Amino acid sequence: MTHDVIVIGAGLAGLASARDLVDAGLDVLVVEARDRTGGRVESETLSDGRVVQLGGEIVGTIHYGYRQLAAELGLNIVPSYTEAEGLTGYDLVDGVVLGEDWLTAEDQACLESMDAELVRLAKLIDPADPLNTETGRSLDAMSIADFARANGATQCALRSLRLSWVYTGGGSIERLSMLGEARAMAAVGYHSMRDYGMWENLKVEGGSSVLADTLTALLADRIRLGSPVSRIEIGSTCTVTLHSGEVLSATNILCAVPVGPLRDIEIVGVSAERLRSLHRQREIPAFKAVVPLDEPIWERVGCNGLIPSERDTGGFWVQGGSVLSSLNGPELIGQIRNAPPGVADEQLLGTLRRVCGDIGDPTVLWRYWGTDPWTQGYVSHWAPGDLAAVGPLHGSHEPPFYLAGSDHWVAGYMEGAVLTGRHAAASILGRDFDLYPARYSSESRD
Ligand SMILES: Cc1cc2nc3c(=O)[nH]c(=O)nc-3n(C[C@H](O)[C@H](O)[C@H](O)COP(=O)(O)OP(=O)(O)OC[C@H]3O[C@@H](n4cnc5c(N)ncnc54)[C@H](O)[C@@H]3O)c2cc1C
Structure with missing residues (x-):
């Protein structure tokens, strides 16, 4: 037929x-x-009955189409990790810092002025036809890091930008098109992809x-x-x-x-x-690691469970309850994927131990999407x-x-x-x- x-x-x-x-x-x-x-949306039920997400997990206010579909299907949308209380725990190469104090007022001002410039440029971009202007064409030739340097980024502002993309599995800012960023912003009402409060503040209940x-x-x-x-x-x-x-x-x-x-x-x-x-x-390859814990151990140190890392992992965020998620991009795949048994777990959990102290010996669930024949990547x-x-x-x-x-x-x-x-x-x-x-x-x- x-x-x-x-x-x-x-x-x-x-x-x-x-x-x-x-x-x-x-x-x-x-x-x-x-x-x-x-x-790329996949769940696993743990032996204790908890259901964890091994793929796509979070949405945001600006994800209007997804929220519309969820409403049509009668599903509830609830707050995600961005609503958790406490300070972000940075696992930096020069030590752990709780909160944003590793960025000076000058660094913060620099990040804000870059965002303002990006909004200005994004307003010149038609997301449906991003290359139809000289601005679009010149932004496509430029990496996010090029853009930051051209706008006088301080060393710590650059580190902050790098962390943002490593933590979301996006890879190095030296290899990401500035037009890709501006187009995404233009599509959603001019919110930087680092504005997690708009891009990642919600999830489907359950x-x-x-x-x-x-x-x-x-x-x-x-x-x-x-x-x-x-x-x-x-x-x-x-x-x-x-x-x-x-x-x-x-x-x-x-x-x-x-x-x-x-x-x-x-x-x-x-x-x-x-x-x-x-x-x-093309898609960028990534893998996700999920760490189900017995309790929200990050709260003991006043951390909100958001843990970007400059060291051995992409970092963590709270999936829900006492479950943490970690997304790791191309720079980490080769090293972690090929590590002997146990070494990968230690590398991943090292970040958590540095920030949270004693975390016991949790089991890690690994999901290698980059090498899965039916995905061959993670996101475009x-x-x-x-x-x-x-x-x-x-x-x-x-x-x-x-x-x-x-x-x-x-x-x-x-x-x-x-x-x-x-x-x-x-x-x-x-x-x-x-x-x-x-x-x-x-x-x-x-
Ligand atoms: C680890 C990870 C974390 C993510 N986190 C988020 C997040 O928090 N929030 C968010 O919004 N997005 C997230 N994403 C991205 C999001 O999950 C995907 O963009 C989205 O689910 C893709 O949906 P899709 O239908 O386009 O493709 P897919 O979900 O990849 O569906 C494609 C389907 O095609 C099938 N297929 C492939 N080849 C063939 C073939 N030859 N014949 C028949 N079928 C075939 C595949 O098996 C698959 O079922 C994440 C993705 C990953 C991998």
């Missing part, structure tokens, strides 16, 4: 799009490589996996698990070939797999320009020059070939997955859908 739409990938983008298409009365089949749905599970339950009979796709052919009738050799057909294909695994799929019938742009995108990565190289076709559809997934939005958040999924579904249905709703939402503006 020929379906109206085959959705490839049952992450948030694929699930959100399939829900809208099914609601509109279309015959939809979702094919998923793994034996579970959710993609954990982010609840949202994916709720969508899965609604679509259960439409989803085929364990069905990796190896080939897509676009035509008047489109075909999708599974690794098993089985061939499925549909009028439209909605491809919602990350850009890494997507390069492994043979695609026929899509223009060379569209494919070149798609294949030029925009190095200097990447936006220009990917070009204006980024995120665009070539009907009946539609694209969705957080890689096709401005930044890698779950927000991007939901918005692009719903945008692709709306495009198939001939409806309008705004990819940047936060821009116009009064609560997202200063």
Whole structure:
């Protein structure tokens, strides 16, 4: 039989799009490589019954699309780690500091003036067409560190910037495009990605996996698990070939797999320009470590559980209760991934011991997303020059070939997955859908 739409990938983008298409009365089949749905949203239930999140976890006020979907599904949104009381515990190369006192008034003023300059520049950027101005083109050629130096960043202001990106697994600020940052800010009402109070202040009650599970339950009979796709052919009738050799057909294909695994799929019938742009995108690799503790040990030293590290890890934040999360980017993957058994745990927990003292001997849960064949990364990565190289076709559809997934939005958040999924579904249905709703939402503006 020929379906109206085959959705490839049952992450948030694929699930959100399939829900809208099914609601509109279309015959939809979702094919998923793994034996579970959710993609980069994944949970594990511990032996004591606690459910921990091993992938995407937090959202923010400016994640308007995600919050809208959660509301439609009847899910509650609750405060995240940014609301925790206490001081941030910095694990710096020259010692542990609680609070911001390692930054002088001059450093703080420097960070504030850089943010103000960034807001000014972001206001000149159209997130849907970021390279259409000279400002956009010159920012793309520049790294975040270049921008900071050009704006007179002090040494400690630079350290603060480095910590922000290491702590969120984003990698070195020497290798991140300033336009990537400005575009993300422009998309959400001009909030710096370091403004965690707007980007990361919320989460779904019960954990982010609840949202994916709720969508899965609604679509259960439409989803085929364990069905990796190896080939897509676009035509008047489109075909999708599974690794098993089985061939499925549909009028439209909605491809919602990350850009890494997507390069492994043979695609026929899509223009060379569209494919070149798609294949030029990349994700940054990362891994997540989760440390379930018996009690919130950080509170003993007056810390809020937010622990950025310049040393052996990316740092920690409170996932919930007495569970800590740690996100570690490319600089740490090679070293920690290849460490002998036990050494990686000691390296990770060393940061906690320095800041919190005696933490006992907790078990660490490791999730290596960068080497997972169905993710091959963590979130989209925009190095200097990447936006220009990917070009204006980024995120665009070539009907009946539609694209969705957080890689096709401005930044890698779950927000991007939901918005692009719903945008692709709306495009198939001939409806309008705004990819940047936060821009116009009064609560997202200063
Ligand atoms: C460790 C980690 C922490 C994160 N933290 C946050 C956070 O706190 N907040 C936030 O908003 N975002 C966070 N993110 C990012 C967020 O989770 C992702 O951007 C989002 O979930 C991506 O959704 P997606 O649907 O675009 O892609 P995915 O979730 O990756 O879904 C793609 C699906 O395609 C499937 N697939 C791949 N190849 C094939 C194939 N050949 N055939 C069939 N199926 C295939 C995959 O198995 C997967 O299910 C985090 C990500 C990671 C990895």
